[in-house]
Amino acid sequence: MTATSPVVRFAPSPTGYLHIGGARTALFNWLYAKGRDGKFLLRIEDTDRERNNPQAVAAIIDGLTWLELDWNGEPVSQFARATRHREVAESMLAAGTAYKCFMTADELTAIRERIEAERETAKNWLKALKSLDRDLTHDEKADLEAATEAATRPLTVFSPWRDRSPDDAPNGAPFAIRLKAPRDGETVIDDAVQGRVVFPNKDLDDLIILRSDGNPTYNLAVVVDDHDMGITHVVRGVDHLTNAARQVQIYAANAWTIPQFAHVPLIHGADGAKLSKRHGALGIEAYRSMGYLPAALRNYLVRLGWSHGDDEIIGTPQLIEWFDLPAIGRSAARMDLKKLEDTNAHYIRSADNAELLKRSRELLELYSGGFADLASEHDAKVMRGDVVLARNVLALLPGVPDGKALAARFNAAGWDQFAAAIPGLKERAKTLPELIDGALFLVTARPLKIDDKAAKLLDSEAKAIISALIPKLAANADWTAADLEAVVRQHAEDTGAKLGKVAQPLRAALTGRSVSPPVFDVMSVLGRTEALARLGDQAA
């Protein structure tokens, strides 16, 4: 690490889960640090004690861990640093860059409500004046002007204590500490993503940095922590852009070096509206349960708002090399599950077979809540991997209540069969549940439940074909896919039938479905005894 390598951080507040936008912010920070030999720190913004709870912190850590974003050192608790924050506030008071404000919270809300009320009446007044279908009198013009002024007045509240002596306050009265922000001029953010953003200082009020209960406020805590932690680049959501202006003022008041800001756009739902649970603002763990691979989610997430020419499927090492802040777009991007699915399919196809097996087993363990409820609660708009899997499991494997029970169906030999089937399975699975679903035929007990499409395939003619094939197949001692294919092809040739005419009935009998990996692979993976038995069940 050199003196110029960046120090970045991800600073979520513990709200219960790591949402998808937060995950992307973390990813951007992580990539930036990784690509520059920098450090990626984790800080939990737990200043608000009411909102804090250990599970929420655990959810964030779990999410980052699953996404494979590792951070340097121990996570920092912002709450634990309250004493330091207080010190800074006190020193600012001493330096005259902050002042005591004796206004109470009630007074403040009363003032805001009054401004709002005045604004309302002014608006009505305006409407009335404008509806007057004639030239306004001199007085009315004055009214119009006054009403316009009142209707467009900002909600900003300026404390009178900025210019009053604290001695004017009653002895021992509680006070908050406010930043003495500049009144004139402008505060400028030179943002790596947003460019140069200018805020007129007259629009920025004196924010409270220390509450009357002695606890620091978010903006103070962030600045002090970022400064103390040596953060060089603050990469976060644009929802913090206006905070950045406030924060720059705090940096300036303390004569601290201002970090490079980069405010990245937010992610919107598929309909363009703000992300809510309906639209997929699910926690990162939901994407995990939907069966997406971490690498695929990373690829998708980084491409959402960032691009590198025409490149789409970009592996993590390449991402680390290519990623940079200025290439991030400025407009909000919409979540597109279809594209995520496609990206995931690419990663599944090229994934290591052992990894796929491991992740499938983990996923099954995750689905311990029971399938029946999930299936009945199914909402077509909400895609969840466990629900998708549940429907198939319920249809094919009655009596299997949840993922753990399903996993139990695979004994040691079963897992080996699963592993053997993965090369064929992963070509046609977009997600892990689809992969698992494709392997279900392995653990289905005889007699197989035949689905509707498969049943159509098994007419009397088909059953006759199966009967004719059984002895020929049984004659095959080695039971390799290649040998079996040769037998079936020969049979088709001999009887003048198309291969599909012969293969489809086999597929139906072997798997209970009309869709599966190549039948010869299926037979091979199933093993001689089981395959023959299943065929026998459907023979004429």
Add this chain to the structure above:
RNA sequence: GGUCCCUUCGUCUAUCGGUUAGGACACCAGAUUUUCAUUCUGGUAAGGCGAGUUCGAUUCUCGCAGGGAUCACCA
């Protein structure tokens, strides 16, 4: 309402004054294939509106419209 940001196919985006406006997802059609999937080929589809600058604007400027963020002793 104040302040700030955004605006290219349905979606994610490329383009850094001159292109038949490119790619990806989705969608449609076709080829290959034992099903499905993969793969391959082709197709539909875009610069919000209005001015200005310029020989020439998607690209630069301004206005409008639309969308978004934010305005707590929350973070």
